[in-house]
Amino acid sequence: MSVDLETDVKKLIHEMGTKARRAGRQLAVIPPGAKNKALLLMADRLVSSTERLQSENAKDLDRAEKSGLSGAMVDRLRLTDARIAAMAQGIREIAALPDPVGEVTEMQTRPNGLRIARMRAPLGVVGMIFESRPNVTADAAALCMKSGNAVILRGGSEAIFSNLAIAEILTAAAAESGIPEGVIQLVPTVDRAAVGEMLTASEFIDVIIPRGGRSLIERVALEARIPVLKHLDGNCTVYVDEFADLESAERIVLNSKTHRTGVCNAAETLLVHAAVAQEFVPQICSKLLEHNVEIRGCDRTRELFADCTAATDEDWSAEYLDLIIAMRIVDSFDDAVEFINHYGSHHTESIVTKDYGRSMEFVRAIDSACVHVNCSTRFSDGFEYGLGAEIGISTDKLHARGPVGLKELTTEKWVVLGEGQIRT
Amino acid sequence: MSVDLETDVKKLIHEMGTKARRAGRQLAVIPPGAKNKALLLMADRLVSSTERLQSENAKDLDRAEKSGLSGAMVDRLRLTDARIAAMAQGIREIAALPDPVGEVTEMQTRPNGLRIARMRAPLGVVGMIFESRPNVTADAAALCMKSGNAVILRGGSEAIFSNLAIAEILTAAAAESGIPEGVIQLVPTVDRAAVGEMLTASEFIDVIIPRGGRSLIERVALEARIPVLKHLDGNCTVYVDEFADLESAERIVLNSKTHRTGVCNAAETLLVHAAVAQEFVPQICSKLLEHNVEIRGCDRTRELFADCTAATDEDWSAEYLDLIIAMRIVDSFDDAVEFINHYGSHHTESIVTKDYGRSMEFVRAIDSACVHVNCSTRFSDGFEYGLGAEIGISTDKLHARGPVGLKELTTEKWVVLGEGQIRT
Numbered sequence: 057m058s059v060d061l062e063t064d065v066k067k068l069i070h071e072m073g074t075k076a077r078r079a080g081r082q083l084a085v086i087p088p089g090a091k092n093k094a095l096l097l098m099a100d101r102l103v104s105s106t107e108r109l110q111s112e113n114a115k116d117l118d119r120a121e122k123s124g125l126s127g128a129m130v131d132r133l134r135l136t137d138a139r140i141a142a143m144a145q146g147i148r149e150i151a152a153l154p155d156p157v158g159e160v161t162e163m164q165t166r167p168n169g170l171r172i173a174r175m176r177a178p179l180g181v182v183g184m185i186f187e188s189r190p191n192v193t194a195d196a197a198a199l200c201m202k203s204g205n206a207v208i209l210r211g212g213s214e215a216i217f218s219n220l221a222i223a224e225i226l227t228a229a230a231a232e233s234g235i236p237e238g239v240i241q242l243v244p245t246v247d248r249a250a251v252g253e254m255l256t257a258s259e260f261i262d263v264i265i266p267r268g269g270r271s272l273i274e275r276v277a278l279e280a281r282i283p284v285l286k287h288l289d290g291n292c293t294v295y296v297d298e299f300a301d302l303e304s305a306e307r308i309v310l311n312s313k314t315h316r317t318g319v320c321n322a323a324e325t326l327l328v329h330a331a332v333a334q335e336f337v338p339q340i341c342s343k344l345l346e347h348n349v350e351i352r353g354c355d356r357t358r359e360l361f362a363d364c365t366a367a368t369d370e371d372w373s374a375e376y377l378d379l380i381i382a383m384r385i386v387d388s389f390d391d392a393v394e395f396i397n398h399y400g401s402h403h404t405e406s407i408v409t410k411d412y413g414r415s416m417e418f419v420r421a422i423d424s425a426c427v428h429v430n431c432s433t434r435f436s437d438g439f440e441y442g443l444g445a446e447i448g449i450s451t452d453k454l455h456a457r458g459p460v461g462l463k464e465l466t467t468e469k470w471v472v473l474g475e476g477q478i479r480t
Numbered sequence: 481m482s483v484d485l486e487t488d489v490k491k492l493i494h495e496m497g498t499k500a501r502r503a504g505r506q507l508a509v510i511p512p513g514a515k516n517k518a519l520l521l522m523a524d525r526l527v528s529s530t531e532r533l534q535s536e537n538a539k540d541l542d543r544a545e546k547s548g549l550s551g552a553m554v555d556r557l558r559l560t561d562a563r564i565a566a567m568a569q570g571i572r573e574i575a576a577l578p579d580p581v582g583e584v585t586e587m588q589t590r591p592n593g594l595r596i597a598r599m600r601a602p603l604g605v606v607g608m609i610f611e612s613r614p615n616v617t618a619d620a621a622a623l624c625m626k627s628g629n630a631v632i633l634r635g636g637s638e639a640i641f642s643n644l645a646i647a648e649i650l651t652a653a654a655a656e657s658g659i660p661e662g663v664i665q666l667v668p669t670v671d672r673a674a675v676g677e678m679l680t681a682s683e684f685i686d687v688i689i690p691r692g693g694r695s696l697i698e699r700v701a702l703e704a705r706i707p708v709l710k711h712l713d714g715n716c717t718v719y720v721d722e723f724a725d726l727e728s729a730e731r732i733v734l735n736s737k738t739h740r741t742g743v744c745n746a747a748e749t750l751l752v753h754a755a756v757a758q759e760f761v762p763q764i765c766s767k768l769l770e771h772n773v774e775i776r777g778c779d780r781t782r783e784l785f786a787d788c789t790a791a792t793d794e795d796w797s798a799e800y801l802d803l804i805i806a807m808r809i810v811d812s813f814d815d816a817v818e819f820i821n822h823y824g825s826h827h828t829e830s831i832v833t834k835d836y837g838r839s840m841e842f843v844r845a846i847d848s849a850c851v852h853v854n855c856s857t858r859f860s861d862g863f864e865y866g867l868g869a870e871i872g873i874s875t876d877k878l879h880a881r882g883p884v885g886l887k888e889l890t891t892e893k894w895v896v897l898g899e900g901q902i903r904t
Binding site: 081084085158164166170172175177179180262263278281283301304307308310311315397415417419420421422423424425426427428429430431432434435436440441442452453454455457458459467468469470471472473474475476477478479 | 505508509582588590594596599601603604686687701702705707725728731732734735739821839841843844845846847848849850851852853854855856858859860864865866876877878879881882883891892893894895896897898899900901902903
């Protein structure tokens, strides 16, 4: 497929959308076995196409180097043997997950004899807009197909040759397995107008899922006339309560902050109850410095530990994605809850406490997608939660909150089984 | 409260939103018993304030008559003794429903000992924008409060005095029962700019629910920068399959079309399989005419029954809300499914068939909120489905599809209970 920069994008998205809508309706009634067979073939074909993938990938790498992208960015684009094998393995794992479509829950028989239930059904067509790593093409295609959805993929221009090659291999394998044509489509142009067209194609696309940097997600949220499943910041907080086991608190804080820094479930803020601050603040600060973490503290923190900079108001809501932590002493449990609900990004928060009542109250009162008790914030992801693969973590409240896995890529419909009943 | 037409609406919505956000967070942790006690007092106070309600209502009726509103429209505004009693009874029924907040599902213990579950939680703040009948003020306030949400209500200008009186009575009773101030608020101005402010107040409002005519709902969908739970048209279809019991089909068609016409779950379209058309079309057409239903048929329908007008392409997607039906003969089950998915409004469809396979395939293949087998389309509502009261019927696919009851006014959060686990 050639990369045509002059495509009439409106016509293009309309054609792709029409095809996706039809394909989605056909896919909705295809049994799990047929979808899984196709997924396994897709995985095999990726591995057996390693050479082709790497030769297309080389074009992207070449362009990236010429355009002066940083070494780290270039590396994220690279399709090594191991990364291609991992992509294939990811698809096999998705094939092995339970099929969400058709699950029936809450069936009841009404007094008039009607049997009424909720039945899980595909959303229809997913519009996936992403940047950078080409493996997202494979992940998203597999998750959408398994959940009975057609998908229109729009990857970043920096990976266009790699993405096209992956999509073509997946599409061919799907077709060979009897999956309707149009279930997996990648927008074959780098024209940014295509994103705008997708965001308003409400006739063809049921939900938009953006994955990438803040500017991409903000643009999508602003322009979309279609529901969006998004996550903006992950400003996660650990709160060390007055009844905390301080040894456990130290391990949880260090793990939440330093296990990986560039991820949305890393801790960015630490709250310490005043009753344990005298003992805990110097202890944790020394440890954080040992791990090369820069500390930005409130005034009271700085009184207890001099070697930290003064936090500004921006620090309390910052997502550093780096070896930096904002630290604040709070006078009460209620202050901690209020602080988190106000400054946090509603992603993941963790309390460290031995007090039963506090743990239950924290779980009820914190308005976040993931509320943890006595464990690291780093656990909030689809694999750790036992959902298998995820397409992202939603900090929205409607439809999907937290990891977006197969279930979150579906909807429900009401099914009513009657024997001639009419309403009187 | 006076009706100030000159209010600075931006400031007003900001103040109401700030108050609602705070109140919502407080309400989220209030136990079911306290909410139910308040609901019962609210119901009692409505009844004991009948005189006051009717004197405020008289101002609206007076304005309505002077402005030349139709008699039917004026009647919809009227708060009779019976309607006030019914409003109160509705609130008592909501008090008696199970509380959705705090329900824990899918709890599992992971290999590392973490206990992980989904917990149902309030959405936060609901923005309710509605027209006409003042009873919506009471319904919406009670449903939102029971589901742990604060609500900002914006009723139609034609009912402003009635709505203000209802809201004041409910707010006073709630406050007397210890419910946080700000849980129930009604926008005290008829300035339409207030709607625009609500639709962009994403900092304070988590979801907008419009209830009213098509123009209101379209404006909301277009302008909102907040998720919207809406339903546009109810163009419901009955499909009479070749394996239908034709006697049952007749009763179901007549009930779906004529039981009530001005409602979204009334049938607007009838599809008949060609194999039974010769027998069924003349039979059902005669009956429909007896019920004063105007028939708009396809060419083949008109060959079998002369006394009907020719349907145009607009008829297949029309929501008549009247004694009119569009009728079409289809050559196959697949044609029926394709026709419904293409022209329907994804609200409610019903198949009449004795064939097991057809019934199961219809349920899988139809892309609508409610899929019925061998029963009237008129059953698709919250009470008939056993949910108790509803705030509307959503034809959206995300978050809530079908009747929007208490559960649909909540979200879920992930709860993770640990004992010091860190990620390695």
